[in-house]
Amino acid sequence: MKKIVRLSRVLVPGLAVLMIASCTSVPKRNPLPTELANSASVSGIEDARIWGDEMPYYADAFFAQSREEVLQNWSAWHGEQLNFLAISGGGAGGAFGAGLLAGWTEAGDRPEFQLVTGISTGALTAPFAFLGPEYDHVLEEIYTNYSTEDLLKKRSPFNAFTSDAMYSSERFQELIARYFDEEILAALEVEARKGRVLSIGTTNLDVGRPVVWRISAIATSNHPDRLNLIRQIILASASIPAAFPPVAIDVVANGEHYDEIHVDGGTASQVFLYPTALNLPRFLEKLESPMNPTVFVIRNSRLDPSAAIVNRKLLPIASHSISTLIRSQGVGDLYRIFALAERDDLNFNLAFIPPTFEETPNELFDPVWMQKLFDLGYEMGKGGYPWKDAPPDYREDQGE
DSSP, X not given: OHHHHHHHHHHHHHHHHHHHHHXXXXXXXXXXXXXXXXXXXXXXXXXXXXXXXXXXXXXXXXHTSOHHHHHHHTGGGSSSOOEEEEEOOOGGGHHHHHHHHHHHHHHTOOOOOSEEEEETHHHHHHHHHHHOGGGHHHHHHHHHSOOHHHHOEEOOHHHHHHSSOSEEOHHHHHHHHHHSOHHHHHXXXXXXXXXXXXXXXXXXXXXXXXXXXXXXXXXXXXXXXXXXXXXXXXXXXXXXXXXXXXXXXXXXXXXXXXXXXXXXXXXXXSOOOSOTTOOHHHHXXXXXXOSSOEEEEEESSOOSOOOOOOOSSHHHHHHHHHHHHHHHHHHHHHHXXXXXXXXXXXXXXXXXXXXXXXOOOSSTTOHHHHHHHHHHHHHHHHTOOOOBSSOTTSSGGGGO
């Protein structure tokens, strides 16, 4: 009997802790019914986003505009060669893309981009790439000055077990708020009013579909909370499911408020350009823009297989399987963009971390490792990056 009493003194408080944690660690939701997914919008910003896997809803309205309206609203698309930039995910590997952009500036031939997209770590890079070379130093600071401890806070075993993620994203939110302020918002608005387009991808976890957020449209809106919305989108795009909490975004449908949860855009796609349903040549004809735009794709990871002897244990097997899956998905996404380029007559250019970079990080976000990767990207960009004109293995010279 005494043993039972002693055991109860241990178990009961423990069970109580678990019950309290399970009740308080996960935010309550008012989820959007899935049947309303197509009719929901962000309150006050009707054109904030599109599905990434269907024809943009604004296409008909665009073609209904007069020539004068098009020339006024899309001034950046007239005259010179058009250039598009797509920046992939890759976690700490984003240091490579940041360095490449800075080196490209130093080389003196970095163009202005009419369209910039970013996903996951690319969502953090894309706004500064969109704003131009004067923000290269900001990218270097972001990708070389912060360690894992600066960005992530591991939750206690009880909270991790009963909550929605292993890590808290509070520190990462603080970093985003530090670098995306009213000054950056004003700069984004100026460029967006020229017709330049900045888009960031997330995944709507409730319906399992890619979402393209039109950051340029949000920046030019009159919504009082537009800066916070952009911060939420960047956070969501980089929030790896299970590792980081999903981001709840308030939406309206049939006059009622609900929430959607969004996670890492890389869950649906590692890199994107524009929906395949879009007829770009027709848009360019309406815009009276030069045909044959040039698209630059920065893949913030290596593309060669990662060979390693895997221990026959759960975590090593899961870890290597997931990394293999991400690599395969990333290569597939490059082929999808390449097929889009072939169809729409775009000049395709690809950059990625070379297989010769064999340094390994000591932690998830290792500033020493990221500095080396930034420096590699910088030197390659400064020397005139050898852009590939096709995805790996498409042509015999791609492995060189």
